[in-house]
Amino acid sequence: MLERYADIEVVAEAASGPEAIDAVHGQAPDVILMDLRMPDGDGIAATQILTAPPWNIPVLAITAFDIDEYVFGAIKAGAVGFLLKISAPDTYATAVRAAARGEGMISPQVTPRVLAAVSHTTRPASTISPDVRLLTAREVEIMRALADGPSSTKAVARRLNIEPASVKGHLKRIMAKLGLSSRAELVTWAFRNGVIS
Incomplete structure (x- = not known):
């Protein structure tokens, strides 16, 4: 889906959290799209590792499950954005470009809950x-x-x-x-x- 955009290059793919961590070696990706539910190690744990030193790579969390455990777990782990898998291809591309610029993006379906959580804890x-x-x-x-x-x-x-x-x-x-x-x-x-x- 992302390879159809001329300004985005997919340099590696992985089927699990540990594979994602291994794939980073030698690739130095600008952005990682991380599925939160994968076999042999969850995406949230991998996100926490890859957003921290020495990697410090922007991670966009993606999932089919719109539940608080994933939304807030991903943000707490350091993800710069959160997308639901129902998002349109252009939304993915926009989020990848934003992450590469150091900006974040959260699916509109999730944004009200994130803002509510912040306002309730202010x-x-x-x-x-x-x-x-x-x-x-x-x-x-x-x-x-x-x-x-x-x-x-x-x-x-x-x-x-x-x-x-x-x-x-x-x-x-x-x-x-x-x-x-x-x-x-x-x-x-x-x-x-x-x-x-």
């Missing part, structure tokens, strides 16, 4: 997490810009009038300080801890 500003004290004023500004509109590195850089490389550096330091592994986790953390209201 804390008032008066109870901001002590972890926020680890962040500089600029890092907090980066987090807020990330949640306020398009989340690509270039878009955030334009809004703050700084270089994209500076945004990447700040995001790397923020995630290291907070123990997070993806932009989706970062935005969710910011909502839950009162950084973003």
Whole structure:
């Protein structure tokens, strides 16, 4: 399905979580489409491994099962996006391109539940997490810009009038300080801890 798009090249395929991890060796893919239900190792465990150092590869989770265990399990594992298998081919291609740019994408059928989960766990500003004290004023500004509109590195850089490389550096330091592994986790953390209201 993806090979019909001139700007997307499929470099490897795998039938299980461990096979997906093995397939990454020597391939250095820009994006991974990860099925969440596979034999011999689930996709969520593989996602957690491949989105973390030393790989740090954007993973788009895909599944036929629209259940919270998969939606939130994938996001918690570091996936940058979540697509249902009923999505149109163009949706897959758009999501792959977005992930390659450092952006995320979630199926419209799932988005309301993700937003509801975030809003229900948002804390008032008066109870901001002590972890926020680890962040500089600029890092907090980066987090807020990330949640306020398009989340690509270039878009955030334009809004703050700084270089994209500076945004990447700040995001790397923020995630290291907070123990997070993806932009989706970062935005969710910011909502839950009162950084973003």
